[in-house]
Amino acid sequence: MNKLLAATLTVGVLSILAPAAQAQNLNEVFRKANPSVVVIRAKGRDVSNVGVTRFSETGSGVLISADGKVMTAAHVVNAMDEITVEALGGERVPAKIIASEPAADLSLLQLERVPGDMQAAKMADSGTVRVGDQVMVIGAPYGLAHSMSVGWISARWPPNTVYKSMPLAEFFQTTATINTGNSGGPMFDMASAVIGIVSHNISKSGGSEGLGFVVTINTAKKLLLERKSFWSGIDGTMLTGDLAAIFNVPEPAAFLVKTVAQGSSAWDMGLLGGDKIATIGGQQIAVGGDIILAVDGVSIGSDGNIEKIRNRLAAEPPGTPFKMKVLRAGKVVELTGKTP
Numbered sequence: 062m063n064k065l066l067a068a069t070l071t072v073g074v075l076s077i078l079a080p081a082a083q084a085q086n087l088n089e090v091f092r093k094a095n096p097s098v099v100v101i102r103a104k105g106r107d108v109s110n111v112g113v114t115r116f117s118e119t120g121s122g123v124l125i126s127a128d129g130k131v132m133t134a135a136h137v138v139n140a141m142d143e144i145t146v147e148a149l150g151g152e153r154v155p156a157k158i159i160a161s162e163p164a165a166d167l168s169l170l171q172l173e174r175v176p177g178d179m180q181a182a183k184m185a186d187s188g189t190v191r192v193g194d195q196v197m198v199i200g201a202p203y204g205l206a207h208s209m210s211v212g213w214i215s216a217r218w219p220p221n222t223v224y225k226s227m228p229l230a231e232f233f234q235t236t237a238t239i240n241t242g243n244s245g246g247p248m249f250d251m252a253s254a255v256i257g258i259v260s261h262n263i264s265k266s267g268g269s270e271g272l273g274f275v276v277t278i279n280t281a282k283k284l285l286l287e288r289k290s291f292w293s294g295i296d297g298t299m300l301t302g303d304l305a306a307i308f309n310v311p312e313p314a315a316f317l318v319k320t321v322a323q324g325s326s327a328w329d330m331g332l333l334g335g336d337k338i339a340t341i342g343g344q345q346i347a348v349g350g351d352i353i354l355a356v357d358g359v360s361i362g363s364d365g366n367i368e369k370i371r372n373r374l375a376a377e378p379p380g381t382p383f384k385m386k387v388l389r390a391g392k393v394v395e396l397t398g399k400t401p
Contacts, residue, residue, distance in 0.1 A: 097182035108347035121200030121246025129172035133245030160290035185254035200246025212237030294325025330398030
């Protein structure tokens with residue numbers, strides 16, 4: 062009887078202590094990881110029914126090196142004119158894009174300086190992460206800086222299996238809550254090491270109850286750190302088939318420019334973005350901008366050619382001149398730019 066009572070008491074005590082121990086462990090993970098997390102505030106231009114308008118975007122990011130390199134999501138910063146990074150203590154510093162891979166929703170920023178209260182995060186080997194592992198996401202959902210959510214890895218998806226628009230991204234699917242503003246923020250393992258960069262959430266209602274997708278850190282290291290990446294600073298629409306015919310494109314395919322980020326190579330060479338919206342075949346498209354036909358003699362042609370052009374420009378030393386053929390107001394003109 063005494064043994065039974067003792068066993069019952071032991072189980073009861075352990076059941077009380079287990080949640081407390083888990084909470085203490087999560088608190089420690091958050092304490093170690095949080096100084097590497099940043100809020101990203103970006104300003105850019107968009108084309109609407111009233112013309113060109115200004116807008117702001119809030120996202121998250123993570124410092125991954127002592128010299129000021131920050132990883133984030135490409136859709137937060139890619140075609141933005143101005144990027145500011147806010148550290149844990151509230152200090153804000155300017156940043157610029159030094160590498161970007163929209164096909165995996167990843168960008169790398171360089172800070173103008175590193176605030177003293179920031180610490181670079183450790184990067185894990187995401188190849189060792191398994192479905193069922195507990196994870197932590199820290200970011201700025203709805204602009205609420207340094208908010209934490211906890212969940213588990215619910216699936217992992219190889220490249221080119223989830224979205225055609227992001228064929229290079231290997232994704233973790235997670236139950237950790239992801240909201241607007243979390244994009245670009247880090248996902249940590251229980252050793253406070255980064256295992257992924259938050260991309261987006263799929264939800265029918267627009268809330269956080271949907272599926273969260275996070276690009277693995279191994280993908281980010283490969284595309285942003287291990288190989289050179291070219292940042293174009295351009296947002297727009299591929300023109301193929303009927304759309305190419307409507308715009309009188311003298312090629313099988315071309316790229317219609319919507320916006321051009323200030324300070325990018327495309328901006329410096331004088332590439333023009335759109336200034337109005339037209340509805341074509343039920344689709345709203347920004348029109349009035351240049352239509353890119355070829356770069357250094359390589360036709361835009363297909364997604365494969367775009368990747369070839371990006372890789373060629375990325376491999377060139379900074380300041381290397383390149384030519385761009387565009388269709389502008391019905392005439393083919395040639396622009397000259399330089400690699401960043």
